[in-house]
Amino acid sequence: MDRDIIFHLRQDGRLTNVELAKRVGLTPPPCLRRVKRLEETGVISGYRAVINPEAMGHGLEVLVDVEIYAQDRKSFEEFEETVASYDEVVEFRRMYGRPDYFIRVAVADHAAYETFLTGKLSCLPGVRRLESHLTMKEIKTTSVGIPAR
16 A cells, blocks of 8 residues: 555655545545654655756756765765865765766757866866767666665
């Protein structure tokens, strides 16, 4: 039942409790109790609006692999703090192995990406290598969680 609730909330997080209960075959009070329990236990960590990047002037997304020279904690932390502060960075992960970091950047166009790359990212201390990847076609995008039923 919880998986079914999660499935429907992933499809439409704005469902009313009454509509959600109807879709999963419960009455509203037990459905609400289940949703509250999922929220309290951290299974449901929040509700978000899905924003169209093009409508916000961020129509170009670039995936960037970054390798750095630094081996000490202070350098890693400074690099991470700086990159995380950039508005263009919409996802930022430290990886096991190579590359050291994975960054997803959203900008208006190619010129804006070049400005970001040359004016911010490539001139950071310790950057060894940057490799940019442009998407040919987006095939599937989902949030992490329980797969569709």
